[in-house]
Each structure stands twice: as structure tokens, then as C-alpha cells.
Amino acid sequence: MVKVKLKYFSRIRETIGKTSELVEIKSTNIQDLIEELQAMGEQYSVLKGRDFAVFSAIDQNIVTDVKTSIEGATEIAFFPPMTGG
Amino acid sequence: MLNKIIVAVQKSDFDLNSEMETLKLKTEKAGAVVFFVGKVRDLEDDKLKYLEIESFEELAKSQIKEICADAANKWDLEFILVKHRFGRLKINDNIVLVITSSKHRKNAYEASKFIMEYLKSNVPFWKKEVADKTQKWVENS
Numbered sequence: 001m002v003k004v005k006l007k008y009f010s011r012i013r014e015t016i017g018k019t020s021e022l023v024e025i026k027s028t029n030i031q032d033l034i035e036e037l038q039a040m041g042e043q044y045s046v047l048k049g050r051d052f053a054v055f056s057a058i059d060q061n062i063v064t065d066v067k068t069s070i071e072g073a074t075e076i077a078f079f080p081p082m083t084g085g
Numbered sequence: 086m087l088n089k090i091i092v093a094v095q096k097s098d099f100d101l102n103s104e105m106e107t108l109k110l111k112t113e114k115a116g117a118v119v120f121f122v123g124k125v126r127d128l129e130d131d132k133l134k135y136l137e138i139e140s141f142e143e144l145a146k147s148q149i150k151e152i153c154a155d156a157a158n159k160w161d162l163e164f165i166l167v168k169h170r171f172g173r174l175k176i177n178d179n180i181v182l183v184i185t186s187s188k189h190r191k192n193a194y195e196a197s198k199f200i201m202e203y204l205k206s207n208v209p210f211w212k213k214e215v216a217d218k219t220q221k222w223v224e225n226s
Contacts, residue, residue, distance in 0.1 A: 007141070009139060009141055009209065009211060010139055010211035010213075010222060011211075011222050013139075052224075057141070057144055057209075060143055060144045060147065062144070062148075062209075077141060077144070079141065079209060079211070080211065080222070081206065081224070081225055082206055082207060082208055082209050082210060082211065083205070083206070083210060083211055083212050083222075083223045083224065083225055084145075084169060084181070084204045084205055084206070084207075084208040084209075084210035085123050085169075085180070085181055085201055085204040085205040085210075
């Protein structure tokens with residue numbers, strides 16, 4: 001088990017009800033982490049991306065493949081499609 | 086490699102005149118300056134109370150720096166500035182400023198469009214429209 005800081009933004013932040021949290025995880029990639037978080041509570045099912053695409057960033061690098069390794073990561077962020085400009 | 090790139094992700098407003106004066110000091114060889122300003126607009130079928138812009142500040146800044154560096158590689162530019170605001174904004178408040186400057190207009194125009202297109206869907210900002218009747222997160226159109 002390793003400790004990692006999770007950050008949530010926009011609709012995901014609202015659904016989960018917090019901006020960030022420190023959690024102990026055993027997952028080694030994004031997909032497994034989402035499954036692991038879902039076991040912590042129904043609110044985390046928003047990360048499955050049924051209503052909108054869910055993006056993630058590992059140590060502030062945006063990743064598109066849910067199989068991307070999170071080993072050694074200290075911060076993982078989850079957010080919906082970006083709407084800047 | 087262009088070294089006159091200024092990027093900011095900020096709550097405060099920006100001033101177009103002072104940005105122009107800063108630019109002039111740095112771009113004596115440039116004859117073209119393109120300003121793009123994105124501002125808050127009212128809704129078609131509801132009255133906007135305010136627009137809340139959320140950002141992942143550190144990542145947004147690094148993503149913008151990256152796209153500016155890409156633009157500097159693609160076009161011969163003398164200066165690039167991108168300032169993007171976050172927080173609670175009212176109708177007509179400024180949201181984003183993109184300034185590109187080059188010797189002649191073509192490069193500045195094209196680079197401005199390139200940077201703005203990227204900002205719309207690749208930089209971590211999210212907009213929530215809070216209006217009289219409804220409130221909703223903006224989706225990309």
C-alpha cells in the first residue's frame with residue numbers, strides 16, 4: 001500500500017464532495033485505481049465516465065490510457081473534459 | 086527559440102493598454118500584433134448571474150507554456166503572451182488574452198488561432214454558468 005494525493009475538479013469534485021484527499025492504494029494503474037476507489041463509496045462511480053469522459057493527470061502529466069502505470073506517483077488528478085478559453 | 090513568452094493563470098484582470106506597452110519594449114522588429122480577448126457573454130435563453138471558472142493552476146500553466154513553445158516553433162514570432170483568468174466573473178469580464186506578434190501579420194494571426202483552439206479543450210479550466218433559472222457546467226461545442 002502506498003499513499004497518494006488524489007485531486008478532483010469540476011463535476012467530479014462536486015460529486016465526490018471534496019477537492020483532494022490522501023489515500024492508501026494498492027492499484028498500479030488508473031483503471032484499477034478507479035475500481036479500488038469505487039469500493040470506498042458510490043460517489044466514486046463518477047470516475048467510470050458514464051456521463052462524460054474522465055481525464056486523469058499523474059504528477060501533472062495528462063494521460064489518456066487508463067492502463068498507464070501510477071507506480072511511484074505522488075499525485076493523481078481526475079477531471080472532466082476541459083473548457084478553457 | 087523564442088524567449089519572449091509570457092504565461093499567467095490568474096484571478097485578476099489584465100489591462101490591454103499596459104500589455105501593449107510591455108510588448109512594444111520587447112518587439113521593435115515586429116510590425117504586427119494580434120490581440121484575442123475572450124470575454125463572458127450572456128446566455129441565449131436565461132440571464133447569467135456569473136461564470137465560475139475553475140482551474141488546475143499548475144497544470145494549466147505548464148500546458149499553456151507548452152503550446153506557446155509549439156507555436157514559436159511553427160511560426161516566426163517575436164512575442165507571445167497568454168493570460169487566462171479563473172474565479173467568479175460577470176458578463177463582459179475578460180476571461181482570456183492571447184497576444185501574438187510577428188514581423189508581418191500572417192504568422193501572428195495563425196499562431197493566435199492555433200493557441201486559442203488548443204486552449205478550448207486541452208488546458209484544465211472548467212466553466213460553470215450560474216443563471217437565474219439554471220446552473221450548468223459548460224460543455225465543449
